[in-house]
Amino acid sequence: MLVIKVSEFIKNVKRDLNDPQLRENFRGAMDYLMDKRQAAFTDVDEWATLKEQCKRIKQRCLLKLPHLLEQLEENLQRNGIEVHWAETTEQANEIIAKLIAKEHGKSVVKGKSMVSEEVALNDHLEQQGVECLETDMGEYIVQLAKEHPSHIIMPAIHQNKSQIGKLFVQHIDGFDYSSDVDTLIKAGRNVLRDKFCQADVGVTGVNFAVAETGTLCLVENEGNGRMCSTVPDLHIAITGIEKVIEKLDDVPPLLSLLTRSATGQAISTYFNMITHPRQPGEKDGPKAVHLVLLDNGRSQAFADEELRQTLQCIRCGACMNHCPVYTRIGGHAYGTVYPGPIGKIATPHMLGLEATNELPSASSLCGACEEVCPVGIPIPKLLLRLRKESVKPRADMPQTVKGQGGGRKPVEALIWQLWALVHKSPWLYRWSTKLLTRLSWLMPKNLGPWTTARTAPKPAAKTLHELIGENEKQGKRK
Amino acid sequence: MTNQSARNNILAKLKSQVAGADYDKLPKETGFEYPKLSREQQLEQFVGHLESNHAQVVKTSKAQIAEVVARELKSLGIDRLLYGKSGQYSEEIQALKGSVTLQEFDFVVESQAKQNLFDNTPAAITGAHSAIAATGTIVLWPTVEEPRTLSLVPPVHFVIVDAEQLYANFALLMNEQQWHNKMPTNVVLISGPSKTADIQQTLAYGAHGPEKLVVLLLVG
Ligand code: SF4
Numbered sequence: 001m002l003v004i005k006v007s008e009f010i011k012n013v014k015r016d017l018n019d020p021q022l023r024e025n026f027r028g029a030m031d032y033l034m035d036k037r038q039a040a041f042t043d044v045d046e047w048a049t050l051k052e053q054c055k056r057i058k059q060r061c062l063l064k065l066p067h068l069l070e071q072l073e074e075n076l077q078r079n080g081i082e083v084h085w086a087e088t089t090e091q092a093n094e095i096i097a098k099l100i101a102k103e104h105g106k107s108v109v110k111g112k113s114m115v116s117e118e119v120a121l122n123d124h125l126e127q128q129g130v131e132c133l134e135t136d137m138g139e140y141i142v143q144l145a146k147e148h149p150s151h152i153i154m155p156a157i158h159q160n161k162s163q164i165g166k167l168f169v170q171h172i173d174g175f176d177y178s179s180d181v182d183t184l185i186k187a188g189r190n191v192l193r194d195k196f197c198q199a200d201v202g203v204t205g206v207n208f209a210v211a212e213t214g215t216l217c218l219v220e221n222e223g224n225g226r227m228c229s230t231v232p233d234l235h236i237a238i239t240g241i242e243k244v245i246e247k248l249d250d251v252p253p254l255l256s257l258l259t260r261s262a263t264g265q266a267i268s269t270y271f272n273m274i275t276h277p278r279q280p281g282e283k284d285g286p287k288a289v290h291l292v293l294l295d296n297g298r299s300q301a302f303a304d305e306e307l308r309q310t311l312q313c314i315r316c317g318a319c320m321n322h323c324p325v326y327t328r329i330g331g332h333a334y335g336t337v338y339p340g341p342i343g344k345i346a347t348p349h350m351l352g353l354e355a356t357n358e359l360p361s362a363s364s365l366c367g368a369c370e371e372v373c374p375v376g377i378p379i380p381k382l383l384l385r386l387r388k389e390s391v392k393p394r395a396d397m398p399q400t401v402k403g404q405g406g407g408r409k410p411v412e413a414l415i416w417q418l419w420a421l422v423h424k425s426p427w428l429y430r431w432s433t434k435l436l437t438r439l440s441w442l443m444p445k446n447l448g449p450w451t452t453a454r455t456a457p458k459p460a461a462k463t464l465h466e467l468i469g470e471n472e473k474q475g476k477r478k
Numbered sequence: 479m480t481n482q483s484a485r486n487n488i489l490a491k492l493k494s495q496v497a498g499a500d501y502d503k504l505p506k507e508t509g510f511e512y513p514k515l516s517r518e519q520q521l522e523q524f525v526g527h528l529e530s531n532h533a534q535v536v537k538t539s540k541a542q543i544a545e546v547v548a549r550e551l552k553s554l555g556i557d558r559l560l561y562g563k564s565g566q567y568s569e570e571i572q573a574l575k576g577s578v579t580l581q582e583f584d585f586v587v588e589s590q591a592k593q594n595l596f597d598n599t600p601a602a603i604t605g606a607h608s609a610i611a612a613t614g615t616i617v618l619w620p621t622v623e624e625p626r627t628l629s630l631v632p633p634v635h636f637v638i639v640d641a642e643q644l645y646a647n648f649a650l651l652m653n654e655q656q657w658h659n660k661m662p663t664n665v666v667l668i669s670g671p672s673k674t675a676d677i678q679q680t681l682a683y684g685a686h687g688p689e690k691l692v693v694l695l696l697v698g
Contacts, residue, residue, distance in 0.1 A: 025678075032679040049510040056507045063499050066492035085485040095481065137685055138676035154676060161678045185674060185682040192686065197596040213661045223630060223672040223687025230626045230664075231587070241488065248658050252649040253509060263675070266527060267613040270687070271667035279663055283625040284587035295484075299491040 009358045012333040022158055026330045029157040033321040036264025037372070054257050055376035058312040061245050065302065068211040068244045069293065075214025079276045081289045089119035092294050096121060096203070096236055097128050099290055103234050105130060105200035109192075111218070111225035112136035113205030114152050114315060115238050115294055117337045118350065121203065133199075135192050135224040137185060144171045150331030152338060153262050153317040158330055192224070202228030202286065206239035207314070208254060209291070212247040214275060216291065219258060221269040229274060235286035237274075241293050242311035254314060257374035261316040297349035297402065304400050306385055310345050312375040317342075319369035319379060325362055334359065341369035345382045352403030353390045360386035361407075433463045512612070512647070520611035520644055525695070527614020531670030532683055533691040539698035544573035547603065547636055550692055551578055556600045560632060562624035566605035567638050587627055595627060601634035607665075608655075609639050612647040615669045616693065619662055626664050635688040637668070641697045 016022055041047045061068060073083045086092035100108065108130055110116060122143070125132045134143040138155035142148065144167055149155030156164070162179040168187055169177050175187050204225050208217040216237055218225045229235045245254065259265045278285035301307045320326045320340030331339035336347045336356070344359040360383045369379040386401065391413070394405035422432050440459040447456050462470075515523065525535050538546050551559065558579045561571045574580055581599070585591035607619035616637055620626040629635050645651040648667075652658070657665075672687030683689050 029679055046510045049508065053507050053509050056505055060504050060507070063496055063504070064501065066489050066496065069489065069492070085481045085488055087484045087487055091481065091484055135686065136676070137674045141676070154679075156676055157679075161680070164677055181677045181680040181682050184677055185685060189684065189686060193596060196686070197592060212658055215661055221672070222674045222676075222685035224685070226626075226630050226666065227686055230630060231592075241492075248652050249649065252647065252652075255648070267615055267667065267669050269531070269668065269670050269673055271615075273661065273665040273667075274663075275661040275665075276663040281622050282663060283583065283585065283622065284627045285625075285663060293488075295488050299488055302492055303495050 009333065009335060009362070012335060013329050013362075016330050016333045017328060021160070022330055023328065025158055025160050026327055029151075029154065030321050030327045033154075033263065033317075037261060037318060037321070038264075040260040040264040040266070050253055050257055051374055051376055053253050054314075054374055055312065057245070057250050057254060058314070058375050059309075061250070062242065062302070062308060062311055064246065065241070065244065068246055069241060072209055072211040072214060072244050075211065076291060077214075079214045081214065081216075081275075081277065081291055084290060084292045085295075086292055087295045089294070089296055092119045092238060092292055092296075093121060093124040095292055096238065097125060097130075099234070099236055100125070100130055100201050101128070103200060103288075105234065107195070107199045108132045108201045108203055109135050109195055109199040109224075109228050109232065110139070111202070111204035111228040112139055112155070112220065113203065113238060114149075114337065115205050115240055116203060117149065118296065119238070119294065121238075132203075133192075133195050135195070135228060136220075137188055137222060137224075140188055140192065141167065144168075148332070148337070150339065151317060151320060152315055152340075152342075158332065196224075196227040196231050199228075199232045201234045201236065202230075202232040203236050203238065204228050206237050206243055206291070207258070208251060209239060209244045210246075210248055210251065211244055215248070216274045216289075217251065217255075218270075218272040218274070219255065219268045220272070221263075221265075223270060226270055226272055229272065229289075230285055233287045235274075235277075235289045236292065237290070238292040238294060241295055241298050242313070258314050258316050261318040261372065261374045297351075300400075300402060301346075301349040307349075307382065307400070309377050310349070310382060312377050313342055313346065314375060315342070316374055318372040318374065322368040322372045324364065324366060324368070341379045341383075342377075345377070345379055345386065348386055348389075348401055348403070352406065353386070353401050354403035354406030357390040357403075357407030360384075360390065430463075430465060434466070437461060437463050437466075509649075515611070515646065520646060521641060521695075521697070524609060524611040524614050524644060528616075528670065528691075528693060529614075531614060532673070533614075533670045533693055535693045535695055537695050537697050540567070540570060540696055543567060543570040543638060543694060543696075544577075546694055547571070548574055548577040550636070551601065554601070554634060554690070556634065558598075558600055559636075560595075560599050560602040560628065562604065562621070562628060565621070565623045567603075568623075571603060583623075583625060583628055587625070595631050599632045601636065602628050602632040603636040603638070604629050606637050606639045606643070608643040608645060608651055610646075610648050610651060610667070611644055613669060615648070615667045617651070618666045618668060620664055620666070626666070629666070629668070630687055633684065633688055634690045634692070635671075636692045636694060638694045638696065641695055 084095045122132045134140045141156040150158040165179040168175045206216050207219045259268045277289040301310045326340040336343050348356045365380045389401045389404045390407035392404050437459045560581045563582045604624045606616045608617045671683050671691040672685045673683050674685035675681050
């Protein structure tokens, strides 16, 4: 999984805040997506009811998670779909590489899948000499530019059409520069059509895995997911263990909130439900279908009732669209596969808090994310919880989050210990505040992050206690 | 089965967390009651959604299928049509013989036939299993006669929808037809031509699937 060092997060933020083109691209895209979503939820009662319903559906499915996973596995196998389990990203990559090697696969077409980004599947397969081509238009653009997605729903929003036109001139034979969107899409379509036709393997993600019937559901608009799961002889789907739902009845409300929250659509252009590989007599469809179930830290989040709510996420992207921080710094500054609010609460479980301790702090806790989240994840509360975990003494048991204490600074910890001490004893409190006022000239001008945008505070000449005391004395004298 | 130890580890970790869970005490999941619509209103809703999603809807009758398709193909400048021989409406479609070249989907999608499907098939026609009013959605339940790629690969897709098969919403459709008892290899819900807004939020049609969706809605 791609991740930058924490020290680079601050650097990235500075870099991207100072890029006016990038900021314009994000601002435009976020305004567009917010408007779309708003237009899709005009009935406040309907929104509130559906949100509560979907939250409860996901919470029920999580409470039954291990049993649903077993049921899903059993039904998929009965349907002829093979199931594989991976605790880590390495295991997932290995499973997929082996499946491809067994069929002597040389070329893979990939539908949009954030979990495949999470395991960095492309890099792994390319090392094995397998060509791995992204086919979602946004992902294709990002792959050509040798970048990573900056948004989980719209991967290429950080680029505008003229930037993409230039990119196509460099990479598509015979393409004459154009910034006309139809022309650009047509050019992409032509390149990718050949690839669909020739690919040995299709890889996709999964939006919902239905335990009751053993069905894999895919939500998309372009048709590349259908191509990847229909045309090549081998289809491999990869998903996180939290994507399993109990029954078909759970699908309609979740689907409705997913597409409306993501892009404001009542439903996506395609909703694809896959239950078997090609059956005898059928003329198309993959001859074999596999599902890879990935843990990668999810069972850690699961182990804490509060943090478990992270797994309710249906990856709609609404929280990033409405996040003032995301809108300004863009998706790349985070340095993680999942950017924005959902990334801040999910990534620490995948990478540990040592590598990610800046993320929970990069929030104003304004609460916009929680308000729009279709499954009611209390994101600000979880951010505060992760902040706490990141400064907890490392040795504390139990270890709730991998890398706990990763953001603990000895000086800071000492200051808070002193603070607690001082506030427990009245005489010590009076004595030390008095000392502070007398020594105010010692206050340094530079107080780290506090003074990057503010002037340093200067203690008053006398403490409030002293002033009140004096006042009372004067009052008595009168 | 592969990865036994990963499987056991994951399941054991999860199970230890929910060992005492009481599944009888889960909170009620109340759904939203949508206002009931009349037949006409449902049809209007269905057509409205499809049209705003850039599909072309033609209200017609079973007897006029050939005529409508011939007219539309002509206006698109297309002279060939791929169809499934013993599909739901194959008789009506065969009436097109003479005005266009009808090509049967009688091949397995591999090697040369596959290449041909991608390169030399400008249009295809299928029936539909059912339809959903609330979202303007056509439900395809591909069969041996009308395979999955028939509605996916050719750039123009004609689909015949019987208005009698229109359901108010997705949940109702699955319940009334008891989908949980038996799911086919593939079901696909289609709500317009293929599209993308991946470049600067600008809508473009025909990303990877059909760029044109013509819906023949049988109302008479
Ligand atoms: S956290 Fe909520 S709003 Fe954010 S992507 Fe997940 S479901 Fe959507």
